[in-house]
Amino acid sequence: MKPFNIYLCGVGGQGIGLISEIILRAADRAGLKAIGVDTHGLAQRGGIVSSHIRIGESVHSPLVSKRKADLVISLERHEAVRAASEYLTEKGSLVYYNTSWQPLPVRLKKAQEISVQQVADFCEKCEYKLFEVYQKDLPDPRMQNIALLAAICRNNLVAGLATSHYEQAMGDLMSGRMLDANLQLFNRLVSN
Amino acid sequence: MKNFADMLLSREAFSEIVMGNTAVVRAMIEAKTRVVTSYPGSPTPEIASAIAGIKPEDRPFYFEFSTNEKVATEVAYGASVNGHLSTVFFKSVGLNVAADTFVQLGLMNLIGGMVVILGDDPGANSSQNEQDNRHLARLSYTPIFEPADPQEVYHYYLAAARLSQQLHIPVILRLTTHVCHAKQKVSFAAWQPVPIDRTPAFDVNNGPYMPLTSLVFPMKRRALNNLHQVAEMNDKDQLNRLIDNKNRRQGIITFGLPFLSLLDTLAESGGKPDILKLAMIYPLPNQLITDFLTSHEEVLILEELDDIMESEIKRLAFERQIRVKIHGKTDIESWVGEYTADKVAGLLAGVWPEMAAKPQPATAFSVSVPPRPAQMCPGCGHRSAFHAVKQALKETDIKVADIGCHTLGFMPPYNMGQLLMCMGASTGIGAGMSLFNDSRRVVCFLGDSTFFHAGIPGIINALFNKHNITLILMENGTTAMTGHQDHAASGRNFNQETERIPVRSVLEGLGVKNIFEVDTYQQQKLTDMVKEAVAIEGFAVVIAKHACMLKLMREQRRKESFQAKMVSIDQKTCNKAHVCVSAFACPTFVMHEDGTVDVNPDLCIGDGSCLQTCPAKAIQRPENR
Ligand SMILES: Cc1ncc(C[n+]2csc(CCOP(=O)(O)OP(=O)(O)O)c2C)c(N)n1
Numbered sequence: 001m002k003p004f005n006i007y008l009c010g011v012g013g014q015g016i017g018l019i020s021e022i023i024l025r026a027a028d029r030a031g032l033k034a035i036g037v038d039t040h041g042l043a044q045r046g047g048i049v050s051s052h053i054r055i056g057e058s059v060h061s062p063l064v065s066k067r068k069a070d071l072v073i074s075l076e077r078h079e080a081v082r083a084a085s086e087y088l089t090e091k092g093s094l095v096y097y098n099t100s101w102q103p104l105p106v107r108l109k110k111a112q113e114i115s116v117q118q119v120a121d122f123c124e125k126c127e128y129k130l131f132e133v134y135q136k137d138l139p140d141p142r143m144q145n146i147a148l149l150a151a152i153c154r155n156n157l158v159a160g161l162a163t164s165h166y167e168q169a170m171g172d173l174m175s176g177r178m179l180d181a182n183l184q185l186f187n188r189l190v191s192n
Numbered sequence: 193m194k195n196f197a198d199m200l201l202s203r204e205a206f207s208e209i210v211m212g213n214t215a216v217v218r219a220m221i222e223a224k225t226r227v228v229t230s231y232p233g234s235p236t237p238e239i240a241s242a243i244a245g246i247k248p249e250d251r252p253f254y255f256e257f258s259t260n261e262k263v264a265t266e267v268a269y270g271a272s273v274n275g276h277l278s279t280v281f282f283k284s285v286g287l288n289v290a291a292d293t294f295v296q297l298g299l300m301n302l303i304g305g306m307v308v309i310l311g312d313d314p315g316a317n318s319s320q321n322e323q324d325n326r327h328l329a330r331l332s333y334t335p336i337f338e339p340a341d342p343q344e345v346y347h348y349y350l351a352a353a354r355l356s357q358q359l360h361i362p363v364i365l366r367l368t369t370h371v372c373h374a375k376q377k378v379s380f381a382a383w384q385p386v387p388i389d390r391t392p393a394f395d396v397n398n399g400p401y402m403p404l405t406s407l408v409f410p411m412k413r414r415a416l417n418n419l420h421q422v423a424e425m426n427d428k429d430q431l432n433r434l435i436d437n438k439n440r441r442q443g444i445i446t447f448g449l450p451f452l453s454l455l456d457t458l459a460e461s462g463g464k465p466d467i468l469k470l471a472m473i474y475p476l477p478n479q480l481i482t483d484f485l486t487s488h489e490e491v492l493i494l495e496e497l498d499d500i501m502e503s504e505i506k507r508l509a510f511e512r513q514i515r516v517k518i519h520g521k522t523d524i525e526s527w528v529g530e531y532t533a534d535k536v537a538g539l540l541a542g543v544w545p546e547m548a549a550k551p552q553p554a555t556a557f558s559v560s561v562p563p564r565p566a567q568m569c570p571g572c573g574h575r576s577a578f579h580a581v582k583q584a585l586k587e588t589d590i591k592v593a594d595i596g597c598h599t600l601g602f603m604p605p606y607n608m609g610q611l612l613m614c615m616g617a618s619t620g621i622g623a624g625m626s627l628f629n630d631s632r633r634v635v636c637f638l639g640d641s642t643f644f645h646a647g648i649p650g651i652i653n654a655l656f657n658k659h660n661i662t663l664i665l666m667e668n669g670t671t672a673m674t675g676h677q678d679h680a681a682s683g684r685n686f687n688q689e690t691e692r693i694p695v696r697s698v699l700e701g702l703g704v705k706n707i708f709e710v711d712t713y714q715q716q717k718l719t720d721m722v723k724e725a726v727a728i729e730g731f732a733v734v735i736a737k738h739a740c741m742l743k744l745m746r747e748q749r750r751k752e753s754f755q756a757k758m759v760s761i762d763q764k765t766c767n768k769a770h771v772c773v774s775a776f777a778c779p780t781f782v783m784h785e786d787g788t789v790d791v792n793p794d795l796c797i798g799d800g801s802c803l804q805t806c807p808a809k810a811i812q813r814p815e816n817r
Contacts, residue, residue: 012566013795024375028209035341035376038211041234041318042673045597046779047566058459061452062341062374065533067552082561089552099794100782103564107773107783108605111562118559125557141794175193 003056004159005064007087010075011101012044018173019073019145020051023152025169026161027055037062048079055158071157075145076101078114081122088128093157094119095131097148099141131155135189139181146182150189163190197245201252207379212345212372213238215380216309216365219349221252222383225279226304227271228255229264231645232674233283234318235372236311240677240686248687252385257677257686260615260645261286265293265308272304273401275393277353281309285614287325289646297362298333298418299411301398305356307349308334309365314496315530317369320595320614322529324497329364329474333415335422336364336474337431338448339371343378348471351431361418366473368496370530371449423475431471432480437464442544443488445481445505447473450496450531456549457537463547465492476504485509485516492519492543496531519543567600570780571745571799573712573738574598574666578606579776579805580715581635581664581736584722589633590625594618594647596639597673597740598666605777609637616646623650623659633726634661641671641679643695654731655702662725665695667737676743699733706732713738713801745797757798757814761789765810776805793817 006023010016017038027034036053043049052064069087072094074080080096088094098116105111116132123130135147152158153166170183199208200218210218216239220228230240243255254271258264261282268278280290287294287310297306313319329336335355337348345367352363400407426432442465446454451469458464468484470477485491485505493502502520509516521527526539533549540548568575578601585591593599593609594617602609613621618636626634638647643665654661671677678684683692699707706728708721718736725732748754759780766789773781773789780802782790798814805811 011564013569021375025209028377033377035374037370037374039317040238040373042566043318045566045569045600045673046564048564060455060459061370061449061533062376063370063453063532065456065549065552067554078561078564081559082564085555085558085561088555101779101792101795102782103562104567104603104777104779105562107777107779107781109774109783113785114559114561122557122559126555144794172194179193 001056003054003059004071005069006053006055006071006073006158007064007069007083008051008053008073009079009083010049011079012046012049014049014075015142015145016049016051016075019149020053021173022149022166022169023158023161024053025172026165027053027158029165029168030160030162032160033057033059035059035062048082050083071095073148073152075099075148077116077119078103081114081119084122084126084128091127091129093129093131094123095133095148095151095155095157097144098132098134099144131157138185143182143185146185147189150186154190154192196242197247197250200242200246201250201383203383205380205382207377209375209377210342211238211375212339212342212367214242215342215346215378216349217242218380219346220279222381223350223353224252224277224386225307225353226253226276226388227268227278228253228280229258229267229278230281231258231261231264231286232671232677233286233311234674235313235367235369236281236283236309237674237677238372239281239309241675244686252388255686259680261290262293265290268306269293269297269300269302272302272306273300273394273398274304275389275391276304277306277357278304279307279309282311284310284312284319284323284325285321287328288614291328294328295332296403298415299403299408300401302356302360302362303393303398305353305360306362307352307356307365308362309367311372312366312368314368320612322497324500325366326474326500327498330500333419334362334364335419335472336366337471338366338473339471340448340451341371342374342376344471345371346378346380347431351471355422355425359418359421368449419475422472423478426472426475426477427479429472429477432477433469435467435469437466439464439466440487441489442466442547443468443484443491444494445470445484445491445501446494447471448496450494450536453531453533453536454494456533457540458547460549461547463540463544465544465547473501476501476508478508481505481508482512482514485514488516490517490519494531494536494539498527565603567603567779568597569742570778570795571741571797571801572597573668573736573741574601575776575778576715576738576801577664577666577712577718577736578608580712580718581608581722582606583719584726585635586633588631589635589726590622592618592622592625592634592636594636594638594642595673596642596666598637598639601637605775615642616650619647619650619654619661619663622661623654623657626660635726636661636663638663638665640665640667640669640681640695641677644680648698651699651704652702655704658730660730662722662728663731663733664722665733665735667695667735668740670740670743672740672743676740696735704731704733706730707735708733709735709737711738712736715804741797741799756817758793758796758817759791759798759800759802759814760812761791762810762812763788765808767808767810769807771805771807772802772811776802778802
């Protein structure tokens with residue numbers, strides 16, 4: 001089986017660690033061999049954070065090579081384009097949560113913000129499958145990662161992972177109120 | 193929810209998805225390690241996070257964050273000569289701080305054994321250099337094990353502990369960033385706890401422990417003898433792996449994460465060289481390598497960072513007159529950066545092109561995305577400080593940065609930081625820059641954890657030698673950059689409450705005459721104080737304090753009573769001066785194309801530190817969401 005490579009990214013503070021660990025554990029729950037690695041350290045302060053997941057029998061290094069990701073998951077619009085350009089393979093899929101955390105040069109008026117249209121044009125020209133996710137009634141902005149996860153599950157973007165695998169993985173990592181709130185949102189969005 | 197702490201203490205064998213930094217904690221438990229010490233630094237602090245999950249009374253070992261890496265090494269050494277298996281861990285550059293003690297360890301009879309875990313950082317992911325600490329292992333005659341993945345982290349720690357206990361020598365477990373943080377399912381063995389032996393076993397007859405004059409030589413001979421013996425043991429070490437593809441032409445010697453990168457590129461190219469993958473990378477298994485060299489026409493040494501193994505293997509081939517073509521590092525780039533699969537493919541392409549996976553061409557169409565440098569968090573007290581300090585200084589004044597979250601003040605729009613060296617260096621560097629300098633005032637920044645770590649000698653020097661500098665102490669009550677570890681002024685250590693050692697009391701005790709102190713959210717006051725401080729001839733300190741808001745918000749959010757707040761902008765009052773977004777530059781503010789400014793609800797924490805920055809008073813008080 002050819003390895004399935006996932007590159008996840010976002011901005012420090014968006015909660016990329018949780019979604020990445022859920023997918024890794026869901027793959028394991030589905031009986032697949034999966035390895036991964038996260039960014040830690042300096043970048044967690046408002047910089048670009050990333051996480052790599054590799055699924056398959058013959059994967060070795062936890063790092064995904066440039067332009068060899070089958071799926072890019074981004075929690076933010078600018079990072080979606082940056083990551084897809086750098087990591088997505090031909091005919092790969094990009095799924096991103098449509099929020100903008102303006103990078104410093106944009107706030108200083110030294111660069112332009114990336115627009116929704118630019119993401120769409122980019123994906124069309126590069127022949128990437130695009131999934132844009134946005135959920136307006138989230139109880140807490142820190143649940144955007146779960147909205148994104150639900151879209152990944154609903155569109156079956158990681159082959160072999162069923163809803164139950166994601167749910168079990170969430171149960172491995174959370175408990176109490178936090179688990180209830182996240183599961184409830186996840187289930188609502190998956191069945192939509 | 194899985195209880196990872198209980199799992200780490202499981203009596204039965206089990207397997208679980210963990211990162212390298214967690215796997216090593218289970219290994220410590222199984223090895224019956226009794227004393228573990230550290231000073232935080234990426235890529236290793238998550239080792240302590242895994243330990244923190246276990247309740248202090250359940251921990252089968254003692255753990256502390258010491259004031260710096262040198263002290264941590266000394267505590268672990270003291271425990272070892274008292275009969276306890278000990279371990280110290282820290283980041284790559286931590287070894288520079290620990291070096292004065294560390295280089296002596298090999299001379300000592302470590303009756304309990306001692307494992308030194310180094311988190312090296314090829315790729316400088318979160319360090320100020322990518323130094324290759326294998327050099328210091330050679331300097332001190334210390335063996336090194338280097339794992340490639342979390343499963344090996346676990347096995348190699350156990351092997352390092354065994355070797356250390358057997359020969360009573362220090363042994364290094366060298367991890368690199370993406371080995372520390374890699375996650376995979378790791379299989380662990382069963383564990384049977386045994387009570388801690390409380391007999392202090394220290395005995396001078398196990399020594400000498402006093403390396404003075406003529407005593408140094410027998411101690412050095414012992415260290416060298418041990419090293420020689422370890423090299424011979426390495427020849428038989430079952431952890432070394434030979435992948436025999438019956439390729440008599442091409443062989444590769446490698447270790448650590450580059451080995452995995454190599455397997456990835458070979459899986460794609462279909463290349464089948466023979467591979468000798470080493471577990472203990474210093475001292476080398478001379479016979480094993482001789483056999484490998486002799487049985488191949490060409491051998492590539494694939495090693496990240498410096499050419500240490502290559503030099504040794506070339507020397508071996510020369511001494512033993514082995515006829516083999518050895519490929520090593522060719523250009524400067526082969527000394528630089530992490531050996532990812534892409535990098536390894538590039539290197540292979542220069543030696544045996546058929547073995548290298550083809551790099552993917554860039555996308556046909558590209559969009560230029562603005563860079564996203566790291567920055568201080570919303571509400572960060574350091575931001576208020578830099579904004580205020582900037583108003584007090586002249587463009588020509590010299591601003592010396594130090595290590596910590598506040599290093600980020602060097603970036604625009606603050607530009608508060610023009611040189612950076614290492615932890616605690618700012619005051620010393622500033623002192624040097626104040627000499628023969630009557631026109632450019634010198635201001636140094638320093639964090640509070642760093643104050644205790646390595647900052648105090650520079651401060652004492654400034655007093656002792658009467659240097660004319662201003663120190664701005666960025667006090668946030670925690671070691672923020674590395675994940676909020678407590679320090680001597682926090683009022684807590686890793687295990688319990690302790691008496692705070694306030695930085696102010698230390699400064700007063702040292703006799704610093706000019707001490708100013710203010711909460712950084714009082715920006716005008718801080719500006720005034722800095723103006724006053726820099727005008728003083730001599731040494732002055734401004735304590736610019738505010739609790740770390742990332743830590744505080746995390747604590748608040750956990751409370752049932754938590755109420756999220758945010759500021760808003762009164763668009764009618766806003767005159768688009770843009771101070772909030774362009775000068776104060778909190779990431780919360782959004783700049784629209786037409787010049788209107790908004791607040792990003794994902795980011796604002798409602799701290800209100802921005803209100804005072806608006807000349808038009810358009811930012812409204814934080815309100816409940
Ligand atoms: C010798 C050494 N040890 C550890 C580190 C890792 N490190 C980077 S920043 C930092 C924290 C500094 O804390 P503090 O001085 O309180 O500043 P803050 O991040 O809280 O602003 C540490 C420990 C390092 N760079 N060098």
